[in-house]
Amino acid sequence: MKNPRLDTLMTEWLPEATIDELQEKMEKGELSSHDLVLMYQARIAAFDQTIHSVLELNPDALQIAAALDTERKLKGPRGPLHGIPVLVKDNIDTNDKMHTSAGSLALKDSFAQKDSMVAAKLREAGAVILGKTNMTEWANFMANGMKSGYSSRGGQVLNPYGRGKFNVGGSSAGSGAAIAANFAAVAVGTETDGSILNPASQNSLVGIKPTVGLVSRSGIIPIAHTQDTAGPMARTVKDAVFLLEAIAGHDPQDPATLVDLPDFRHDVLFDDQALKGAKIAVAREEYIGKWTEEQERIFKEAVEKLKELGADVVEAAIPATKATWGYKVLSYEFKADLNAYLNGLLPNVAIRTLSDLIAFNDEHGEKMLKYGQEVLLESEATSGTLTEPEYLEELEYNLYMAREQGIDYALKEYGADAVLFPMDGSTIGSKAGYPSVTVPTAFTEAGEPVGITFTGTAFSEPLLIRLAYAYEQATRVRQAPELRINDEEKIHTTS
Numbered sequence: 001m002k003n004p005r006l007d008t009l010m011t012e013w014l015p016e017a018t019i020d021e022l023q024e025k026m027e028k029g030e031l032s033s034h035d036l037v038l039m040y041q042a043r044i045a046a047f048d049q050t051i052h053s054v055l056e057l058n059p060d061a062l063q064i065a066a067a068l069d070t071e072r073k074l075k076g077p078r079g080p081l082h083g084i085p086v087l088v089k090d091n092i093d094t095n096d097k098m099h100t101s102a103g104s105l106a107l108k109d110s111f112a113q114k115d116s117m118v119a120a121k122l123r124e125a126g127a128v129i130l131g132k133t134n135m136t137e138w139a140n141f142m143a144n145g146m147k148s149g150y151s152s153r154g155g156q157v158l159n160p161y162g163r164g165k166f167n168v169g170g171s172s173a174g175s176g177a178a179i180a181a182n183f184a185a186v187a188v189g190t191e192t193d194g195s196i197l198n199p200a201s202q203n204s205l206v207g208i209k210p211t212v213g214l215v216s217r218s219g220i221i222p223i224a225h226t227q228d229t230a231g232p233m234a235r236t237v238k239d240a241v242f243l244l245e246a247i248a249g250h251d252p253q254d255p256a257t258l259v260d261l262p263d264f265r266h267d268v269l270f271d272d273q274a275l276k277g278a279k280i281a282v283a284r285e286e287y288i289g290k291w292t293e294e295q296e297r298i299f300k301e302a303v304e305k306l307k308e309l310g311a312d313v314v315e316a317a318i319p320a321t322k323a324t325w326g327y328k329v330l331s332y333e334f335k336a337d338l339n340a341y342l343n344g345l346l347p348n349v350a351i352r353t354l355s356d357l358i359a360f361n362d363e364h365g366e367k368m369l370k371y372g373q374e375v376l377l378e379s380e381a382t383s384g385t386l387t388e389p390e391y392l393e394e395l396e397y398n399l400y401m402a403r404e405q406g407i408d409y410a411l412k413e414y415g416a417d418a419v420l421f422p423m424d425g426s427t428i429g430s431k432a433g434y435p436s437v438t439v440p441t442a443f444t445e446a447g448e449p450v451g452i453t454f455t456g457t458a459f460s461e462p463l464l465i466r467l468a469y470a471y472e473q474a475t476r477v478r479q480a481p482e483l484r485i486n487d488e489e490k491i492h493t494t495s
Helices: 004-012 019-027 033-047 061-075 117-124 173-180 197-202 237-247 293-308 328-343 354-363 374-380 389-413 427-432 461-475
Strands: 054-057 085-089 128-133 186-191 206-209 229-234 279-282 312-315 418-422 436-443 449-455 482-485 489-492
Touching: 004 033, 019 237, 033 054, 033 061, 033 085, 033 128, 033 482, 054 173, 061 128, 085 117, 085 173, 117 128, 117 237, 128 173, 173 186, 173 197, 173 229, 186 197, 186 237, 197 206, 197 436, 197 449, 206 237, 206 461, 229 237, 237 436, 237 461, 293 312, 293 418, 293 436, 293 449, 293 461, 328 354, 328 374, 328 389, 354 374, 389 418, 389 427, 418 461, 427 449, 436 461, 449 461
Parallel strands: 085 128, 085 186, 279 312, 279 418
Antiparallel strands: 054 128, 186 229, 206 229, 206 436, 418 449, 436 449, 482 489
């Protein structure tokens, strides 16, 4: 940066700065939201051409930040996110000058007619929506074997750790890589099955996959309504909670949210002694034979750390670990849900149905079909009415196994407060629609980030957050990646 004050801050202070630290400087008048946007944009310009995590920047971000700076002076801050730059995944509608495309060139000209509820709540909280993050195209529901983080519109997202040699995680790959590389304070990802938790684990981040219904799904390009949710990705538990609080809440357009929602009380949530006396059911059975010796050792060490911190740890055998999971529920729901979304787009967008999308991909096969589109074709072969017995039977099976024979079974059978899974957790929590929190636990000898995941029953986010926060505060294992300008000059992003 040419501005020496901002260049020094960006280099020596901004990396790994928390929201509390950002707010403290803004409250003292030492920094503005306008400054923050400039610094994050400078980092994106310097480093993201080799990571490919940010798909599009908000042309109005600087003006929005300046307006929020003025509001702070006149009225004070709205809350923790006032003036904080936030990135959002490219499947989340924003009614501004940015597109919403799910990473697909088929929707490269699509502008949302209105904000998603998530975007509206971010603006209400005073956040600056800085840009859209790249993602696995159609949230990795397009082709078998598609590489995590690849999209026809944005190319391949690379993990900022290990110069891209590690899996970046999917499908919120851009959100994960961008926050790991400090291109914004926090980001919003979305998950159907692992798409927040996996990239959080792979990028040494905290990821919160909320209960389906805690965060509105309206205005988000879907996969499946029974499992989809948006959630925060951040470098610390506290920052993730600030973002979650901002986007959670009731939405008349989303019936899943019209229930009693949990209360986030900071005096209770941020308790570094929360693991004392907590009972944790450890579920490792489904990972036996699937992980490396190093991953197994890391998980064992994490479990021992929980014991040191006062947790009562019990090994759990969960019937659902032996379940036979299919993806027919997703295949059936995708057609119905996507057609409903596409039907509401502006008239200039030619893609109005899943069938239109498949035809577009065929017509532009060189650009669109690097990995094929067999998953789209399977979904198109369904009726779109959700009446097929195969769908209804698998849906009931999934809910029964994941809840009554899965998470709820473990909590009841072992008297546990939460279930602990290795790395990015388990499909069980996703099928149940239950919450999970992934928190960094280690790096492999090669430098690949590894996380652990706390999972609980519906709307148990406050408890899971308390446990994850206590673990994070006791371990503090996250380290910033080493970034390179133009893949040549090494820059240490640790402050």
